[in-house]
């Protein structure tokens with residue numbers, strides 16, 4: 222099969238377009254038949270960085286690697302920079318996976334951002350038995366300083382703290398009750414940002430959060446808690462530079478409502494950049510028919526991205542994976558009918574789906590940054 226440098230055959234690209242033309246409304250044949258420029262180029266036209274997450278393992282799939290390197294201007298490792306990978310024991314750091322990915326990205330001129338320095342997820346097995354109220358702060362600081370220094374000048378931005386707010390946990394400040402909160406105290410967030418800044422004063426430091434989009438009281442309280450926290454950090458000169466919005470959304474959900482819009486404006490007004498850090502679309506409740514399903518998923522991408530890109534503070538768009546061949550949704554959010562999921566711009570055969578057209582349209586239609 223003759224795969225060009227963009228990672229798809231001319232034929233398969235046209236087939237993808239035919240599927241699009243077969244009834245997918247706004248993502249019609251004319252657009253899809255245009256020259257096969259990569260998404261990164263459509264994004265770059267508008268001063269936006271486009272990319273997707275990666276793991277070292279999937280880059281062994283050479284067709285996938287070709288696609289990835291042609292489409293992406295930026296990436297983020299899905300697991301290589303998490304605690305459980307970097308910290309095989311309490312005393313040793315293993316940068317081999319992250320360094321390999323970094324080298325690969327550098328040789329293809331792809332920026333690699335870092336995810337994630339402080340999170341309750343992906344903690345190593347030894348953590349629970351080793352960390353306690355006496356040593357947790359030092360452990361956290363040692364980790365941040367070692368990891369951020371290791372990549373200083375290389376990794377341009379870090380998710381310093383991930384998913385720290387959870388209203389259901391019942392605290393007045395909305396903070397999630399995690400080992401970090403329990404052992405270090407609520408100031409762990411500001412402390413982490415200070416430490417990351419000391420380790421690399423040039424890195425863009427991001428607070429990354431999920432589930433900020435829905436309308437309704439729960440999400441509104443979450444947005445308020447995040448906004449209050451970010452406002453306080455800015456007021457106290459804590460080096461926070463951006464808000465990462467994970468953007469794991471559902472196909473059928475209203476995620477472009479007034480509450481979220483107000484929130485994005487308020488975050489922009491704080492002078493923070495806003496990044497779409499992990500976008501994919503869950504389709505558990507969507508019909509099985511692939512043409513109908515793709516239309517739903519693609520329109521959700523289009524709606525969401527067009528909405529988000531109204532804000533000039535949004536300059537980075539990262540999807541959580543590039544092709545349905547490798548997606549965490551397959552295991553973490555499978556369809557009830559067990560049909561393969563289709564949450565990303567390329568299908569499992571590495572053919573562009575209507576999602577690809579949706580992303581391109583959103584880039585084409587936004588203003589230049």
Ligand code: XIL
Nearest residue numbers: 299300336337383431467469499549
């Ligand atoms: C996910 C990975 O993609 C999976 O492979 C892993 O099993 C669990 O974590 N929010 C985050 C990411 O910030 O780190 C998560 O990544 C997805 C949800």
